[in-house]
Amino acid sequence: MSPKKNNEKKGRGPTVTLDFEFKKRLEKIVDGALVNYCYQCGACVGDCPSTRYVPEFNPREIMLKVLYGFAEELVGPASPVWYCTNCYNCYERCPQNVKPVEIIIAIKNLMARRGIYPEKAQVGDLVEMVLETGRTAPVTAMTKKLREELGLPPLEAVDTDELKKILE
Amino acid sequence: MTDAEPKKFAFFPGCLIPVRYPQMEAAIRKTLPKLGVEIVDLPGFTCCPDPIYFKSYDKLAWLTVAARNLAVAEEAGLNLFTICSGCTATLSETYQQLNANKNLKEEVNQRLARVGKEYRGTSTVRHVATVIRDEVGVEAVAASVVRPLEDLRVAIHYGCHLLKPSHIMKVDDPDDPHILDDLVAALGATPVRHDEWILCCGKACKHEEAPSEMMYELLKSVAAAEADVLGVVCPSCFTEFDLGQLRLARQHDDESLKTPAVYYFQLLGLAQGLTLEEVGLHRHKVKAPALEKYAAAAV
Structure with a gap:
């Protein structure tokens, strides 16, 4: 989402909405004020495979937006966070132990609470499937055929009662 | 290796391999016994759950389901081995985070108590390749x-x-x-x-x-x-x-x-x-x- 520009006509330039609570909501998910330690060195960018192919995805910039409180850009529908490959290179490289990938995952958690995730990611479908069947992949006729051919026992249905209770 | 007492591990099969690529499960079941590893199948496991989408949806829910899986192995008194890097990531991270953070562990255990389970943090998690290197040894693999x-x-x-x-x-x-x-x-x-x-x-x-x-x-x-x-x-x-x-x-x-x-x-x-x-x-x-x-x- 682009910054609000309703002040432009008054000659004050564009207005940007800052959400000072945003960092704190992320802290609860990643367990600590990790992003506060980011000094914008860019070590997370050099080995980021997503940045290599999608320059608009930049973990350093995402950390900066978290620090500033540009919440809408990160949790809105145009958020770049789903371009992350979850490779953990940034986690390894960060000299400040910011764990950028974990911050990005926490941002995704906030998006999920609003019901926003890209259709291609099929997050909702996958979670529903795990709750219904206990697995991320459906047992098909092909599964049965392959297992029989290899001398493996058939897969039994997973009991999901406990799963549903612990996630209520 | 075959003369020694077999090393027992709980087998965490995950979803993708048993469902889509059972040939990989077959390879595991047919090769590990020759390396002196005994595979123990336990009832009650679910999806690990997956470290990309499920974790992106709700991290606490993700940790809770993973802790329940680890509790299943704990009840059997066995360490776990995984055969998929994703399962390894989920279960290893859960083990590390819950053992390092008492409050988080309590929060998860409150949920697990609803089904009479408790995460204690006593069963370790290793990818099968790591089990082979550390528990069997590269020389024993060569000897097989x-x-x-x-x-x-x-x-x-x-x-x-x-x-x-x-x-x-x-x-x-x-x-x-x-x-x-x-x-x-x-x-x-x-x-x-x-x-x-x-x-x-x-x-x-x-x-x-x-x-x-x-x-x-x-x-x-x-x-x-x-x-x-x-x-x-x-x-x-x-x-x-x-x-x-x-x-x-x-x-x-x-x-x-x-x-x-x-x-x-x-x-x-x-x-x-x-x-x-x-x-x-x-x-x-x-x-x-x-x-x-x-x-x-x-x-």
Whole structure:
């Protein structure tokens, strides 16, 4: 989402909405004020495979937006966070132990609470499937055929009662 | 090794391998007993749950389901082994986080108490490749080989979640890993490190073009290394290299993209004397003609 520009006509330039609570909501998910330690060195960018192919995805910039409180850009529908490959290179490289990938995952958690995730990611479908069947992949006729051919026992249905209770 | 008391581990099969690639499960079940590892099947496991989508949805829910799985192994008094890098990531991270954070552990245990379960943090989690290296030893793997895979060039894809975050996974140096190279060499084969060996398979990236661009780069690098097969330890990466490679070869009309992806334990099975069918290699989309001569060799 682009910054609000309703002040432009008054000659004050564009207005940007800052959400000072945003960092704190992320802290609860990643367990600590990790992003506060980011000094914008860019070590997370050099080995980021997503940045290599999608320059608009930049973990350093995402950390900066978290620090500033540009919440809408990160949790809105145009958020770049789903371009992350979850490779953990940034986690390894960060000299400040910011764990950028974990911050990005926490941002995704906030998006999920609003019901926003890209259709291609099929997050909702996958979670529903795990709750219904206990697995991320459906047992098909092909599964049965392959297992029989290899001398493996058939897969039994997973009991999901406990799963549903612990996630209520 | 076979004379010693077998080492017992709870087997965490995950979802993708038993459902989509049972040939990998078959390879595990047929090769580990020859290394003195006893596989214990426990009832009650669910999806790990997956470290990309489920974790992105709700991290606390993700930790809770993972802790429940770990509690199943704890009740049996066994350490766990996993056969998929994703399951390894989820269960290892849960183990590390809950054991390091008392409040988080309590929060999770309040939920588990609803079904009479408790996470205590007593069962460790290791990927099967790590179990083999640390509990069996590379020498014992070599000793189990009856059909050395001599002259076979194996490019290795470590993938991301076997190694990183390294302080949690505790497997190898993520910038210069050797575990899979050593295990491949133990089969008599030659490990090959290609230029893009560290590149991610890109599966979790939800950009329109980037994941296939990443894969194309990676597979061209594998082809340039003139490897006979591409060794993997993760079923998610495998999907990208098998079906994904076929798709990319057509899309780019590039005949060089034909390096068959093989799960490490299928190679081990072949070297231990199993047939191509017994380890299910005939079911892969990208065929591996280079392996036929080994399968035909006398045992």
